[in-house]
Amino acid sequence: MNLVDINTMFPTDEKCRELLTRLRWPEGVRCPRCNMAVVELETEKTLYYCKDCDYQFSVTVGTIFNDSHLPLTKWFIATLLLCEAKKGMSACQIQRTLGISSYKTAWYLCHRIRAAMAEMDKPMLDGQIEVDETYVGGRGKGLTRRGRGTKKRPVIGIRQRNGELRLFHAKNVTARSIEKFMRQNLGENVEMLYTDELNVYRGIAQRMGIKHKMVRHGINEYVRGDAHTNTVESAFSLFKRGLRGSWHKLSPKHLQAYLEEMSFRFNRRDNSDLFLDTLRHMITAPVLTFEKLTA
Numbered sequence: 001m002n003l004v005d006i007n008t009m010f011p012t013d014e015k016c017r018e019l020l021t022r023l024r025w026p027e028g029v030r031c032p033r034c035n036m037a038v039v040e041l042e043t044e045k046t047l048y049y050c051k052d053c054d055y056q057f058s059v060t061v062g063t064i065f066n067d068s069h070l071p072l073t074k075w076f077i078a079t080l081l082l083c084e085a086k087k088g089m090s091a092c093q094i095q096r097t098l099g100i101s102s103y104k105t106a107w108y109l110c111h112r113i114r115a116a117m118a119e120m121d122k123p124m125l126d127g128q129i130e131v132d133e134t135y136v137g138g139r140g141k142g143l144t145r146r147g148r149g150t151k152k153r154p155v156i157g158i159r160q161r162n163g164e165l166r167l168f169h170a171k172n173v174t175a176r177s178i179e180k181f182m183r184q185n186l187g188e189n190v191e192m193l194y195t196d197e198l199n200v201y202r203g204i205a206q207r208m209g210i211k212h213k214m215v216r217h218g219i220n221e222y223v224r225g226d227a228h229t230n231t232v233e234s235a236f237s238l239f240k241r242g243l244r245g246s247w248h249k250l251s252p253k254h255l256q257a258y259l260e261e262m263s264f265r266f267n268r269r270d271n272s273d274l275f276l277d278t279l280r281h282m283i284t285a286p287v288l289t290f291e292k293l294t295a
Helices: 003-009 013-025 070-085 091-098 105-119 175-185 199-208 229-247 252-265 276-286 290-294
Strands: 037-039 048-052 055-057 127-134 153-160 167-170 186-195 212-214
Touching: 003 070, 013 070, 013 212, 013 276, 048 186, 055 153, 055 175, 070 091, 070 105, 070 199, 070 276, 091 105, 105 229, 153 175, 153 186, 153 252, 167 175, 167 229, 167 252, 175 186, 175 199, 199 212, 229 252, 252 290
Parallel strands: 127 186, 186 212
Antiparallel strands: 037 048, 048 055, 127 153, 153 167
16 A cells, blocks of 8 residues: 555545445444434435434544544655655654644654554563663763663663564663563563673573573674574664654653554554554544644
């Protein structure tokens, strides 16, 4: 799916609503309140009515699209741009590309799409696992080799070789923080854990009963046999390229949202139906109000 396809297949809001209806109710439209059958009203804007609970609604009710004044055609183009841009796209660029009147509207639009990308249920990771940490943010005084002692924000990365990626904005890089993320994301069939020489990993592996191999970056050792963290570090590199080239500056408050966007896109980079997959998440994700986003 590309921009030409979007403009050809979905040139009007009516066409966009037809696709969203098929994605949301593949077996026929049901009431979102009582799940009963409904009737379609004869109006310019496609509306449905449920006689059982006396409820009138559209396909966008209770979704990320809820109460949006933007045309669905612009929503579709913005969704394609965000899910296909390998290094992400800024709200300023979305505003210019779609001709949106205000930056606030474009920023809110992008964050609602990101919220849909943050899946609630994620499969546990097994097999060969790499865990590493990095730091993101501007330059700070007292910068050390690992980024400690600055105002940079730590990010924990967990990646299954030939599998999925997880990125987390952590408060600090301590054994408790890292172990919490590992226990939430690792299954019972982890074959080997690969890390760098940070001391906390050894204790975590012992407590979790996982075999552990490490490489010593401090002596310029980056690969020793099958032991390395290059796989997860490549994901860090891609995120930082997006930070430098597209987003430029992220607030700590919303850092996790950008990490979720990057992980969503990275884990589906070979998915030929990425656009439709993203739309499916957008019609099942809960409403995100501007007040909740900025609270």
